Amino acid sequence: MRNIQIILFVILLSLLTACTKNFEVELRESVVNPDPRHPDLPAYSEFGYNNFGAYYDRHAFRSVTRTPLKIVIENGNLYFKFQGSKTDEVDSYYSVLRPEIDLYFIMPNFINSSSRELSLLNDSIIDLKHDSIEVNIFENGIVKTVEVLNGNIHFKKVQELRIDQVFEEMIISGTFQFQAMISGEPSTIDYGRFDMGVGYSTFYMLD
Numbered sequence: 001m002r003n004i005q006i007i008l009f010v011i012l013l014s015l016l017t018a019c020t021k022n023f024e025v026e027l028r029e030s031v032v033n034p035d036p037r038h039p040d041l042p043a044y045s046e047f048g049y050n051n052f053g054a055y056y057d058r059h060a061f062r063s064v065t066r067t068p069l070k071i072v073i074e075n076g077n078l079y080f081k082f083q084g085s086k087t088d089e090v091d092s093y094y095s096v097l098r099p100e101i102d103l104y105f106i107m108p109n110f111i112n113s114s115s116r117e118l119s120l121l122n123d124s125i126i127d128l129k130h131d132s133i134e135v136n137i138f139e140n141g142i143v144k145t146v147e148v149l150n151g152n153i154h155f156k157k158v159q160e161l162r163i164d165q166v167f168e169e170m171i172i173s174g175t176f177q178f179q180a181m182i183s184g185e186p187s188t189i190d191y192g193r194f195d196m197g198v199g200y201s202t203f204y205m206l207d
């Protein structure tokens with residue numbers, strides 16, 4: 001009987017280990033559940049699905065890589081770098097992808113020492129016009145001048161993810177929208193939503 005118990009324990013331990021490894025792999029994947037009202041964008045979520053989406057002058061702008069967001073701390077500034085593409089036509093989530101776009105939100109005077117301190121942003125709304133936030137856009141490597149007219153980014157939920165009681169990453173979720181003069185052209189980015197896992201492979205301290 002004792003031998004059977006030992007065998008069962010070993011099997012159970014192996015299964016738990018395999019599940020943990022599979023879960024760690026899944027953390028790096030992007031999960032897309034189309035929004036029922038806006039099927040060319042991912043639905044808003046707070047589970048670390050590693051995606052984002054918005055409308056850029058009514059064209060879908062969304063993540064297409066496994067690392068759609070990178071966060072960088074440099075000289076006391078916090079850089080949110082969203083990497084995605086804009087569709088040529090807004091028709092479905094699987095539209096042909098067009099220009100590659102990097103969208104930056106740059107927050108000054110954000111001094112921290114680890115990704116866990118991103119929790120300071122939990123349930124905060126930042127005015128992109130009046131809170132000294134800089135917005136940059138690179139389209140196919142070309143810098144676009146951005147003068148924000150109005151808008152905000154709302155960090156609805158910033159939470160820790162733990163596996164077996166060990167800290168793994170931060171999950172940062174929220175929404176954004178703004179109007180701006182982009183290279184002299186009035187433009188709107190709206191219905192923005194993001195749900196990202198931020199950990200060792202996506203968080204950088206350059207100070």
